[in-house]
Amino acid sequence: MFDLLRDGRPRTRAQLAAATGLARSTVAARLDALLRLGLVTPYGGAESTGGRPPSLFALNPSARVVGAVDLGATHAVAAVTDLSGTILAEHGEALDIAEGPQVVLDWVVGTLRELLRQAGRSPSELAAVGTGLPGPVEHSSGRAINPPIMPGWDRYDVAGHLGRELGVPVLVDNDVNIMALGERSAHLPDVDELVFIKVATGIGAGIVTGGRLQRGAQGTAGDLGHVRVSRADGVICRCGNEGCLEAIAAGPAIAARLRSEGLKARRTQDVVDLVRGGNVVALREVRQAGRDLGEVVATMVNLINPSVVVIGGLLANAGEHLLAGIREVVYHRSPPLATEHLRIVASRAADQAGVLGASVMAVEHVLSPEAIDAAAADSPAG
DSSP, X not given: OHHHHTTSOOEEHHHHHHHHOOOHHHHHHHHHHHHHHTSXXXXXXXXXXXXXOOEEEEEOTTSOEEEEEEEOSSEEEEEEEETTXXXXXXXXXXXXXXXXXXXXXXXXXXXXXXXXXXXXXXXXXXXXXXXXXXXXXXXXXTEEOSOTTOTTOTTOOHHHHHHHHHOSOEEEEEHHHHHHHHHHHHHOTTOSSEEEEEESSSEEEEEEETTEEEOOSSSOTTOGGGSBOGGGTTOBOTTSOBSBTHHHHSHHHHHHHHHHTTOOOOSHHXXXXXXXXXXXXXXXXHXXXXXXXXXXXXXXXXXXXXXXXXXXXXXXXXXXXXXXXXXXXXXXXXXXXXXXXXXXXXXXXXXXXXXXXXXXXXHHHHTSHHHHHHHHHHSOOO
């Protein structure tokens, strides 16, 4: 019943009973519990067919707030949102994940507390926190497992650390997975078959099929960066293997090639700046990186047949040059039926995809039937 109300559309008791097949007495009892928790609120009145107009009820998005955290290799963004995912306060800054969990998570705790203050919400109104990490995350435990760019984070209990400090449940996932959730929630809510690919310091994909995020058995689904590609033969990757896509198509690899040609390119952002400035060498390298990525994306398209492939991450800010290289190979190597309606597009959520997805993850937990049932059991009957 609550799932119906979460779309924000007000409904009467009779409409809820008809849609769910529940008895009106059951609907009334469950509505009373949701009203007591503040999760549902009366919303004017429906048109009367005689007598008193029936009451309407809808989700109350301001009942609680959640924390949303997107940790990247060299940046961190945190936000506080309401239960509809609307950002109430947000802050981001440069922060190296290699500083280790103590430094980074202390920043998260301090920043979320300050954002609650800015949003005018008390710590007691915080219901959960969603967090994305830039490395492989074991879904069952929420711990990073052997993350190549995160020294000191291997199997660190991020959820436990933040939960002790903030006093709420903490959900942890790979940063690309939460970006996929954020993009879909904000801009592609009707798309059930979606791949979100982040191209930055590393390369990874968040996969949505049947409207659900697919994490795989241990949470490593979508690790595109370490798929072997022909042009990378003999190139050593930071994972220890050779021939990985990331070793030739991620931001640092492109920057290294530009430096070898005498250009000033220390970071991925430098590559983006050179492309935006019209540098021919940078344009050529980014277009080729798109082709290399397209080789792997074409295989993914053949395997899971998405309707939309979204390209995000810092390198996506280089614009159409990266996308053109991807499209060139995907449309050439994938069968016509798989590409007939396929869209390969840049992320519209852009820098906010991560925090929006982290918010979705936290809200899904707060508004899950299990969480609501537990809260209702703890709430005194009115």
